[in-house]
Amino acid sequence: MDPGGSVTHVASQVASWIDRIRPDLVNIDVGSNGAGVYDILMDRGYGWCINAVNFGSSPVTQGPTGDKLYANRRAEMYDTMRHWFQSEGGVQVPDDDGLQGDLCAAQWGPGQTRYNTGNALVLEEKDSIKKRIGASPDLGDAAALTFAVPYSQYAQAQNQPTMSRRSSRKTGY
Numbered sequence: 245m246d247p248g249g250s251v252t253h254v255a256s257q258v259a260s261w262i263d264r265i266r267p268d269l270v271n272i273d274v275g276s277n278g279a280g281v282y283d284i285l286m287d288r289g290y291g292w293c294i295n296a297v298n299f300g301s302s303p304v305t306q307g308p309t310g311d312k313l314y315a316n317r318r319a320e321m322y323d324t325m326r327h328w329f330q331s332e333g334g335v336q337v338p339d340d341d342g343l344q345g346d347l348c349a350a351q352w353g354p355g356q357t358r359y360n361t362g363n364a365l366v367l368e369e370k371d372s373i374k375k376r377i378g379a380s381p382d383l384g385d386a387a388a389l390t391f392a393v394p395y396s397q398y399a400q401a402q403n404q405p406t407m408s409r410r411s412s413r414k415t416g417y
Contacts, residue, residue: 251280255288262290271297271389297321297392299385315366321388322350322367328391337387346384349373 249257258281262270272282274296285294299318307313314320325347329335337343349368350357356368374380 251277252284255281255284259285259288259290262293267293269293269295269393271295271392273297273299273385273389275299295393297389312362312364315360315364317392318370318385318388319365319367321391322384323365324391325388340383343383343387345377346381347387349377349381349384351376 254277258270258272261267262285270290270293272278272285272294274282275298279296282294282296285291297317299316299321301317303312303314303317303320305313305320314323350373351368352358356372358366360366370380370385
């Protein structure tokens with residue numbers, strides 16, 4: 245799919261993927277052109293599986309004392325993904341230089357990724373990353389979007405045998 249294409253073309257491509265693999269949920273960044281893609285998919289009847297996510301909106305989680313942990317949803321999703329990468333047993337992702345580059349694109353430091361005066365995580369601005377590396381970290385953002393919705397330890401991958409909660413606890417899954 246060419247993300248530089250028209251929103252109608254991109255919406256048609258997303259609809260094709262939805263029809264083919266029937267996902268439980270498709271998160272769409274609606275902060276820019278994604279809003280048009282989202283609207284077209286809603287008009288075409290895909291409301292059952294699409295979820296609007298605005299990277300610049302307020303985070304959905306709070307710290308244990310009610311404090312704000314993240315400056316926005318983008319920082320929240322990227323940090324949730326970071327925790328996933330650090331999970332016990334590791335994770336598997338495609339061996340892709342573009343994906344790795346995008347995931348590692350944000351740098352730490354003043355005016356970049358940092359904690360603000362309220363101790364909330366601020367991710368380096370996307371425009372700053374684009375200027376520095378010469379491209380938008382779209383693959384990293386797509387990966388981060390998969391962390392827009394909290395997941396359950398009992399969630400099952402699609403097309404996998406269903407396991408009861410009781411049996412999953414016994415086997416450690």
